[in-house]
Amino acid sequence: MNKITAGILIGAGAVGAATAAYIPVKVGDTVQQQITLAVASANAQQGSSGLEIQVIDYRKNAYDSSLITRILLNEPSVIQADGTAPYIDISHQISHGFTGAEFISEVVVTEEMKESLKDFDDKVPLHFDGEISADKSVLNTYIEGFTLTPDNGVIKMKPGIIRLNYDAGDATYDLNGIWNGLELNAEGNQLTVGETSIKGSGQQQTEFIWSYSNDINVSHLGLSNDRIEIQSASLNLNDKLNIQKQQAADETIHYSGNWSLDKLHIAQFGQTLYDFEPSGFSYTLSGPTVKQTEALMKVAQEMDSEQMTPQDAQEILPIFADVVNAATFSLHDVNVVTTEGRINGDMNLSLDTSQQELIKALSFPPILAQYVKLESNASVNKSLFNSMPVFSMMAMQLNQMGAYQEDEEDMLIHARMENGQLTINDVLMR
Numbered sequence: 001m002n003k004i005t006a007g008i009l010i011g012a013g014a015v016g017a018a019t020a021a022y023i024p025v026k027v028g029d030t031v032q033q034q035i036t037l038a039v040a041s042a043n044a045q046q047g048s049s050g051l052e053i054q055v056i057d058y059r060k061n062a063y064d065s066s067l068i069t070r071i072l073l074n075e076p077s078v079i080q081a082d083g084t085a086p087y088i089d090i091s092h093q094i095s096h097g098f099t100g101a102e103f104i105s106e107v108v109v110t111e112e113m114k115e116s117l118k119d120f121d122d123k124v125p126l127h128f129d130g131e132i133s134a135d136k137s138v139l140n141t142y143i144e145g146f147t148l149t150p151d152n153g154v155i156k157m158k159p160g161i162i163r164l165n166y167d168a169g170d171a172t173y174d175l176n177g178i179w180n181g182l183e184l185n186a187e188g189n190q191l192t193v194g195e196t197s198i199k200g201s202g203q204q205q206t207e208f209i210w211s212y213s214n215d216i217n218v219s220h221l222g223l224s225n226d227r228i229e230i231q232s233a234s235l236n237l238n239d240k241l242n243i244q245k246q247q248a249a250d251e252t253i254h255y256s257g258n259w260s261l262d263k264l265h266i267a268q269f270g271q272t273l274y275d276f277e278p279s280g281f282s283y284t285l286s287g288p289t290v291k292q293t294e295a296l297m298k299v300a301q302e303m304d305s306e307q308m309t310p311q312d313a314q315e316i317l318p319i320f321a322d323v324v325n326a327a328t329f330s331l332h333d334v335n336v337v338t339t340e341g342r343i344n345g346d347m348n349l350s351l352d353t354s355q356q357e358l359i360k361a362l363s364f365p366p367i368l369a370q371y372v373k374l375e376s377n378a379s380v381n382k383s384l385f386n387s388m389p390v391f392s393m394m395a396m397q398l399n400q401m402g403a404y405q406e407d408e409e410d411m412l413i414h415a416r417m418e419n420g421q422l423t424i425n426d427v428l429m430r
Contacts, residue, residue: 032058032060032065035055035067036055039053039054039055039069051071051072051073051074052071052072052074053069053070053071053072054069054070054072055067055068055069055070056068056069056070062096063095063096064093064094064095064096065092065093065094065096066091066092066093066094067091067092067094068089068090068091068092068108069089069090069092070087070088070089070090071087071088071089071090072085072086072087073085073086073087088107088108089107089108089110090105090106090107090108090128091105091106091108092104092105093105100131100132100133100134101131101132101133102129102130102131102132103128103129103130103131103132104127104128104129105127105128105129106124106126106127106128107124107125107126107127109124109125124144125143125144125146125157126141126142126143126144127142127144128140128141128142129142134168135167135168135169136165136166136167136168136169137164137165137166137168138163138164138165138166139163139164139166140161140162140163140164141161141162141163141164141177142159142160142161143157143158143159143160143161143179144159145157145158145159145180152186152187153184153185153186153187154183154184154185154186155182155183155184155186156182156183156184157182158179158180158181158182158183159179159180160177160178160179160180160196161177161178161179162175162176162177162179162198163175163176163177170203171203171204172201172202172203172204173200173201173202173203174200174201174202175198175199175200175201176198176199176200177197177198177199178195178196178197178198179195179196179197179198180195180196181193181194181195181196181219181220188225188226189223189224189225190222190223190224190225191222191223192220192221192222192223193218193220193221194218194219194220194221195218195219195220196216196217196218196219197216197217198214198215198216199214199215199216200212200213200214200215201213205243205290206290206294207294208293208294208297208298208301209243209253209290209293209294209297210241211240211241211242211243212240212241213238213239213240214237214238214239214240215236215237215238216236216237216238217234217235217236217237218232218234218235218236218237219233219234220232220233221235227268227269228266228267228268228269229265229266229267229268230264230265230266231263231264231265232261232263232264232265233261233262233263233264234261234262234263235259235260235261236258236259236260236261236280237257237258237259238257238258239255239256239257239258240255240256240257241253241254241255242254243290244286250289250290250291251289251290252286252287252288252289252290252326253285253286253287253288253289253290253293254284254285254286255284255285255286256282256283256284256285257282257283257284258280258281258282258283258333259280259281259282260278260279260280260281261276261278261279261280262277262278263275263276263277263278264276264279274338274387274388275338275339276336276337276338277337277338277339278337279335279336279337280333280335281331281332281333281334281335281336282331282332282333283329283330283331283332284328284329284330284332285327285328285329286327286328287326287327287328287350288322288323288326288327289326292319292322292323292326293323295319296316296319296320296323299315299316299319300316303316317359317362318355318359321355321358321359321362322355324351324358325351325353325354325355325358327350327351328348328349328350329348329349329350330346330347330348330349331345331346331347331349331376332346332347333346334346334378338384338387340381340383340384340386340387341380341381341382341383341384341387342381343378343379343380343381343384344378344379345376345377345378345379346376346377347374347375347376347377348373348374348375348376349372349373349374350372350373351368351371351372351373352371352372352373352418353371357371358371369417369420370419370420371420372417372418372420373417373418374415374416374417374418375415375416375417376413376414376415377412377413377414377415378412378413378415379410379411379412379413380410380411380413381409381410382406382409382410382411383409391411394411395411398411398413398424398425401424401427401429402427403424403425403426403427403429404425405425412425413425414426
């Protein structure tokens with residue numbers, strides 16, 4: 001009995017060992033299939049962008065795999081004299097587990113890169129790691145601090161890290177990252193980007209459409225040369241896209257966003273032009289149905305934008321016209337504040353025309369003016385007339401036409417445009 005029991009245990013152990021070896025191999029097969037499909041999908045989406053991804057030197061073992069992905073830059077302007085295209089190689093090391101895989105990837109630093117890279121102490125400038133399972137993935141991206149020295153310039157890249165979590169089962173993702181910015185000096189032009197944080201999340205709604213929300217904060221952004229200087233502080237950009245569902249109506253796309261900043265300094269030849277205090281504005285774009293938007297995205301994805309044929313134009317223009325006709329753009333909560341005064345306003349813009357009329361107008365844009373529907377309101381502090389002469393000139397012209405309106409502090413502007421006719425403060429502009 002003991003021998004039989006021992007035999008069973010040994011047999012079970014052998015089967016278990018074989019199964020343990022088999023599962024990582026199958027995970028390795030799955031990873032290879034996913035990589036092949038992902039690369040094919042990425043290349044299809046790139047279209048004629050000039051980028052191509054290749055998988056080279058794929059080596060798969062029982063418990064691990066290695067490969068290199070090559071990103072080719074096929075843009076005609078960068079093709080070398082011998083016909084070869086510049087490229088970047090990324091090496092990948094993958095460990096297969098029972099239910100998933102872990103990977104480490106890094107940019108392959110070539111001798112040519114070393115000639116331009118300084119202060120990187122043999123660190124790889126860009127590398128990744130993460131995990132992949134049947135339904136979830138985690139990707140961490142690491143930017144190391146290094147300095148690039150191209151001709152006539154210096155680019156100092158500061159460290160950063162970005163994490164992407166993707167849930168294939170729920171078709172959702174979330175993104176979080178922080179980057180310490182960069183400093184660029186090229187031929188007298190200086191660009192400085194301060195600490196930047198990125199947050200985002202999204203969920204796939206249809207085959208082509210994802211709802212998403214992004215929030216980007218930049219502590220400082222500066223651009224200067226011997227002519228002009230622009231310095232901003234605490235720049236915040238956020239936007240989101242979702243699908244709005246209404247009873248007895250088709251689902252529509254709704255896109256909105258907001259820009260704000262704490263300070264903005266603009267100077268020319270050393271003389272201050274404007275100093276803006278906390279300011280911002282919001283915007284929305286809505287109206288096109290999900291069906292219209294998907295049709296446009298599908299057709300656009302199948303076309304070569306750089307070599308569009310007359311047949312392509314005949315196919316895409318009616319769809320594009322339907323989307324544009326359905327869209328309404330609004331600019332609101334405009335609040336621009338300087339040390340001398342402020343500007344507040346809002347605007348709504350749409351088109352009122354048929355599909356065929358819009359297609360004709362696209363071939364001769366000036367015709368579009370007769371289809372524009374616009375309504376806007378603005379109030380401008382009269383204290384800005386001295387620092388911003390454009391507003392004093394506008395006030396003079398409106399006064400000459402009998403359209404000038406004001407209250408104690410502001411010049412008031414109410415503009416409407418319809419059927420090609422513009423009125424300001426109920427006075428027709430001719």
